[in-house]
Amino acid sequence: MRTVWNIGIIVSILYLPWWLSVIFITGACFFVPKFYEAVIYGILIDALYGTKFGLYGFSYVFTGIFIIIFFVSSIIRRKLLW
Amino acid sequence: MIYLKPSNTALKKNRKTTAIVVFFLVVLFVVHFFFPRFYPSIFYPLTSFAWTIEKSVVGWFPRMGNLIKSKDSLARENERLAREIRADEISLLLFDVIKRENEELKSILGRKIEGNLILAIVLVRPPVSPYDTLIIDRGKRDGLAVGNMVYAQGDVLIGEIAEIYDNRSKVTFFSTPGKKTNISFDNSNVRAEARGRGGGNFSASVPIDVEIKEGDIVIFSDIKPHIFGIVEKVIADSVDSFETILFRSPINIHDILFVEVKTSP
Known part of the structure; x- marks a missing residue:
């Protein structure tokens, strides 16, 4: 499962629009434990x-976004899963 | 209800693993922070290979489909012709600017346009690249340098070289959000500062008494002027002494296949 997500994400980063990569990585954060x-x-x-x-002078937009998504998804997963 | 209490050993092991992973991620980020060229120089040889394969594979499937579906071939032909018409329209827009500038240049002796143009294939463009950047297949080996101007469809200035590697370069569009560029308007010669808004869009503020209308050409002033954009909207407020000009590049940045890079002499 984890490998499939990783392959999909790498392909999306190289070939697909960036917003699809964001969707895939967000999905992986929710469906794969400790992604x-x-x-x-x-x-x-x-x-x-x-x-x-970068964007408006900030060069680490996606690192920042995915750190936030990672922490938020970890909290939500902990609240929802048992 | 009875819960199984996790053993201390398992918890400790878990925490240790997390700490190692977090440390590893921090190291990765610190390397990127202090040496921003390190990862691209490692990954570009690999990713460039992947992007080149993609070009041939993605090109092959539609070609096979066209043999079967005549409608698709017509659609492709239509798309190609539309692209050609767009390029011709841009050339026509440029004609007037060049004509006038040529007359002015004739009066100036001893000034000449310096530098060579190098054609480059675009490997990655938006929307794959989220940063309003292009990756092209030319680099240091071809004589490119950071700051070289990049043109599309002949004479439309779109950006500049931001980072350079052995045989790859990163081009940043002037429309990158927050980026500022000095421009002027063809009809009024007034100078302004264009602010990038992403996706080939710009905005600029000029005094309200300057006459600028939709369709006016925005140029980048150089020895030879280059088309920078076309005015799309003028927003004027009666209480404000400045009006906002919204304009966009005549090039669709999602469609760029080739660019030309002007190298320093």
Whole structure:
């Protein structure tokens, strides 16, 4: 399951629109326990496509977004699963 | 209800694993923070191979489909012709600007346009790239340098080289959100600062008494002027002494296949 998510996400980062990658990584955070890879994918997207200018001067947008998604999904998972 | 209390050993092991993973992630981020070129220089050889394969595979399937479906081939032909018409329209827009500028240049002696244009294939473009950037297949080996201007469809200025690697470069669009560029308007010669709004869109503020209307050409002033955008909307408020000009690049950044990079002489 984890491997399938990872392959899907890597393919989406390389070939598909960025918002699909965000959807896939968010989905993985909710369905795969402790999906730490989300942060790695954030760093990868920032490194591959970002520049020092970033968006409005911030270069680590996706690392930041996926750290937040990771923590939020962990909290929600803990509340919902038993 | 009876719950099984997790053993202390399992809990400790779990925490240890988490701590190791978090430490690893922090190291990854710190490396990226202090050496932003490190990961791209490792990954670009791999990802470039993947992007090149994608170009041939994605191109192959539609070609096979076209043999079976005549409607699809017509649609493709239609799309190609539409793209050509768009390119021609842009060239026509440029014609007037060039004509006028040429007359002005004739009066200036000793000034010449320097630098060579290098054609590059676009490997990645928005929406795959979320940062309003392109990755092209030319780099340091081809004589490119950070800050080189990048053009599309001949003479439309779209961005500049932001990062450079051996045989790959990252191009940042002038429309990147928050990016500021000095521009002028063809009809009024007034200068302004264009602010990127993403996706080829810009905004600029000019004094309200400057006459700018929809369809006016926005140019990037250089020895040779380059088309930068076309005015789409003028928002004027009677209480404000400035009006907001919304304009966009004539190039659809999602469709760019090739670009030209102007190298330094």
